[in-house]
Amino acid sequence: MKGDSKTKLSYLIMGMGQILRGQWVKGIAFLMSEILFIIYMVKFGGTYLSKLPTLGTVETYKEGRKTIYGDNSFLILLFGILTIIVIVFFILLWYLNIKDNLKQEELLSQGKELPSNKKLLSSLLDGNFDKTLLALPVSGIFVFTVLPIIFMICVAFTNYDKNHQAPTNLFTWVGLKNFKELFSFGTHGMASTFFQVLLWTLVWAFFATFIDYFLGLAVAMLINKKNVKYKKLWRTILVLTIAVPQFVSLLYIMKLFANDGLINGYLMKWGLISAPIQFWVDPMLARVTIIIVNIWIGIPYMMLIATGLLMNIPADLYESARVDGATGWQMFKSITLPYMLFVTGPFLLTQFTNNLNNFNVIYLLTQGKPQSMKLANNAGSTDLLVTWLYKMTVTDTNYKMAAVLGIMVFIITAVITMVVYNRLPSVKDEEGFQ
Amino acid sequence: MSNTDNKNDSNASMSKRKKADTTISYIVLVLISIVWLFPFVGLLLQSFRSYDPKVEYGGMVDYLIPKTFSLDNYRFLFSGETNFIKWYGNTLVIAFFVALFQTIVVLCVSYALSRMRFKGRKLLMRFWLVLGMFPGFLTMICLYFLLKQFGLTQAGAVPGLILVAVASSGMGYYVCKGYFDTIPRALDEAAMIDGASRARIFFTMIIPMSKPIIIYTALVAFMGPWCDYIFASYIAFGHDESYNVAVAMTRWVWTNDYQGYFTRFCAGGILVAVPVTVLFMLLQNYYVEGVTGGAVKG
Structure with missing residues (x-):
C-alpha cells in the first residue's frame, strides 16, 4: 500500500482522500458510486450472481389454482451478467480512485495547488468535454446493445427454448451441445440445412452486391454521357426507389409477381403463357426473382455514389487516352473501372456484409418461402441466415439455436471483413491512385 | 483532295x-x-x-x-374502421423523435471522436465496429424484456421503439465524423487561443458549419422508422393501437383474413410514400452528399 494516510483511507472508503484534500465534488462522486455499488450488491446483484452457475434450481409449481413462482432463469442470467460487469467496472473505478489520490499527493508534494472544484466542473465543458459528450451515448449502447449481445451469446450455451420458457420452466447451461447440434448431419442435426442456407446467403450477397454495383455504374455512366440531356430527371426517377419506404414498394412488387398478380395476369391475357409462372413458389425461380427485384432497389443507390465519384476522375486521363486512340471500352477497362474499384473497395465490402444481413428485401418479398421438406427448423429456400434466425426467435421460440445462429453470422461477417479488408488496394496502399 | x-x-x-x-x-x-x-x-x-x-x-x-x-x-382509411390514423400518427411521432435525438447523439459522438484525443478512443471505435457485426435482432428477446421492465412494450411501444432506436445510434457516427474531419483543426485551435471552451466551439462553430451533415443524419433517421417492421412488430405484438404503418399494413397483404384489402393497402401506401418522398426529394442533394462522402471513406 503506497501513499499517505489520506490515500490509505481511500483504499477502503473511496473518495475520502479527495474530500479531505478539498476536492469534495470529485470525492463525493467516488463515494457515492461506492455506496451505490454496495447497495446494488446487497439488495440485488448478490443473489443473482450466486445463482448464475445453475441458472436457478427452484421450480415453479402449482398449489391448487395458485402458481408459486420459483427461480426465473432469464432474470438470473441477465442480471447475473449485469452484476459481473458492474463488479469489473467498480474495480476499475476503485483503481482510478487510488491513482487519482497518488497523483494529488505528488502534486501537493511538489508544492503545487490542486485544481478547484469549480475548475474541475467547468473542465467537463472543455478539456473533459469528450466525457460529457460520450457519457449518454456510451451508456445507451451498453444497456441496449452490449448487455443484450452478451446475454444472447450466453443463451447459445443454455437449453433456453420453447420447452424451457422462463418463468414457468427453468433452463440451464448445456455447454457446447447446441453447437454440436448445428454441425451434426444426423436426423436431429441441423448441419445440412445450415450449410444450404449459408450457401444461399453467400450466393445472394455476391450477386446482390456485384450485379448492382456494375449495373449501377453502367447507369451512372449512361446518364453522365455528354450527349444525354435532362440528367437531373433521369436521376430523380431512379432515386424514387430510395425515397419510397421499402415496405410499400417491396410488398407491392411481391404482389406484382404473385400467381394472381399483374405480371402473370397480363401474360396470360396476352396468351403468352397458359398457367401462371410460379415466381414465389418454385425455389430456384424465387431466388432469381429476388435477385432481379433487388437490382431495382440497388441500382439507384449505386448510381448516386458512382455519379459523385466519376466526376472525380481527372478528365485529362481520358483526354490523353483518346489521343492515343483508345476506344470507349478500353478507357472503361483501364481508367474508369480500376479507379472505381480502388476508391469503392471498402464500400463494396460493407455492401457485401450488409447484403449478408439484408433482412428487408428477403422478408418482405418471400418471408423465406417457399418452404421445403428438405430443410429443418422451418427454413425456407430463400431464407438468409438472419431471416432464419428471426423465424426461430419469433415463430419457434427456439432461442438457443437462434443465439447459435447469431454467433455464426457474426463469425462469418467478421472473418470476411478482416480477410478482405487487409487485402483491399486502397487500404494496402493509400497513395495508390494519386 | x-x-x-x-x-x-x-x-x-x-x-x-x-x-x-x-x-x-x-x-x-x-x-x-x-x-x-x-x-x-x-x-x-x-x-x-x-x-x-x-x-x-x-x-x-x-x-x-x-x-x-x-x-x-x-x-375507408379515414373512416375509423381501422386504427389507420393512429398508426400513421405513431409512425410520425417515432420518426420525428428518432430523427431529433439520433441527430443529437450522432453529433456529440462524432465531435468527441473527431476532435478530442482521449484514452481508449481507438479501442472504443474498434469495439463499436465489432459490435456492428452482430446481427441486429439477435438481441430482440432481450430488448423486449428490458423494455417490458419499464412498461415500454405493447401499450408503451411507441416510446419504447424511440428509446431502442436512439440508444444504439451512437455507433452510426462514420459519415458525420468523416465530415467533421474535413473541417480544418486550425479553426478550433484559433478559437481556443481566443479562450473559447470545447463546448463553445462545438455549439457555436462546428454545429453551424455542419448544416449539410445534420440534415443528412436527420433525414436518414427520419426515414428509417417508416419501414421498421422487425422490432416494431415484436415490441408492439398484439396491441393494435401501438402498431406503426409498416406492421399494421403488411397484415393486409400477407394474411388471408384481409382478402380484398389489397387496394386499401395501395391507398395507405400512397399516403405513407407521398410525404416521405416529397421530403426526400427536397433534401435530395444533402442525401447524395452524405452517401457519397460515406462511401468513399468506407
Missing part, C-alpha cells in the same frame, strides 16, 4: 454514329424509367380502384387501370 474527302466521310460517319449512340442512350433510359416507375404508377392507379362490389373488387385483379376511379379506399 482524296484526303479531305476521306476526312469528311469519317466525320459524317462519326456524327451518324454519335446520333445513333444518343438515340440508343435515350431508348435505354426511357426503358429504365418505365421499369422503375411502373410499381409506383401501379400502386397509384390501384389505390383509386372502386371498392363497390357491384363494380369491382379490392383484391388482386389481372388489369392495371381501374374500371371506375373512386376514393373509396382513402375514405
